[in-house]
Amino acid sequence: MSRMDHDGAATARPRRENGPFAGEFFRHPVRSGAVTETTTDCVNGFLDEARLDGARTVVELGAGSGAITAELATRLPEPAQLLAVEVSPALTARLRTRCPDVDVACASAFDLPELVRERDLPPVDLIVCSVPWTVMGEERDRFLSTARATLSDGGAFSTLLVAHRARDSGVAASWVGRHFTDVRAGRVQWRNLPPLRGLHAHAG
Ligand SMILES: C[S@@+](CC[C@H](N)C(=O)[O-])C[C@H]1O[C@@H](n2cnc3c(N)ncnc32)[C@H](O)[C@@H]1O
Secondary structure (H helix, E strand, O other): OEEEOOOOOEEEOOOOOHHHHHHHHHHOHHHHOOOOOOOHHHHHHHHHHOOOOOOOEEEEEOOOOOHHHHHHHHHOOOOOEEEEEEOOHHHHHHHHHHOOOOEEEEOOHHHHHHHHHHHOOOOEEEEEEOOOHHHOOOHHHHHHHHHHHHEEEEEEEEEEEEHHHOOOOOHHHHHHHOOOEEEEEEEEEOOOOOOEEEEEEEOO
C-alpha cells in the first residue's frame, strides 16, 4: 500500500500481514486474541512511549506476525539485541520471513528465562508485549512474574491492552502493579480496532 506525502510523491507504508493473522485466529481464537495484527499507527504510538534508550536486550512476547517487531527492530539502540517470542509455529514462520535479522524463538513466554539463558544475552532492560490478557485467567500472574524475574532491576515493561481496560488505576494496572512499580497508562491509540492503549511500568 502507499500514501501521498506532502509533495505529492508516493511514500511506502509498511505492509500489514493480516492473512496469516486471521488464519491463526480461526485456528486458535483464544490464544491469538485478535483477528488482525496491530496497526502501524498504533504500534508507533505505543513504541513512542516505551523506554528503549540504553536498553541492552529487548524482548517481545507474543510477537505474532511481527507488526511490533518490525518497527521495534528499526528503533533498537546500537548495540542492543532483540529477541521475539511467539508460540504459534505458523506466525513464527511469517515473522522470520518478515524480520530476517531478528532472533525469533517459537516458544511460550513462560520459557523466557531459559531462552535468555541459553543465548547468554546481556541483561534484559525492556520487555514489550501484546498478549490476550483478558482470556489468560490464572496464567496472567505467572506470565507477569516470569517477565519480572527476567527483567534487570529498574528495567521497563510495556504492554498493549484494549483501551478501556488500560486505565491508570484500573483492573489491568492492578494485575501489573502486583509485579511492577510506577504503572501508568499511555495515550489511547484510536487508529486500531478495537482502540488500544499501552500500560508501562518498571521492575522496582
Ligand atoms: C493479540 S496478538 C498480538 C500479535 C502482535 N504482537 C501484534 O501486535 O499484532 C497475541 C499474540 O500472542 C501470542 N501468544 C499467546 N500466548 C502466548 C504465550 N504464552 N507465549 C508466546 N506467545 C503467545 C499469540 O499467538 C498471538 O500471536
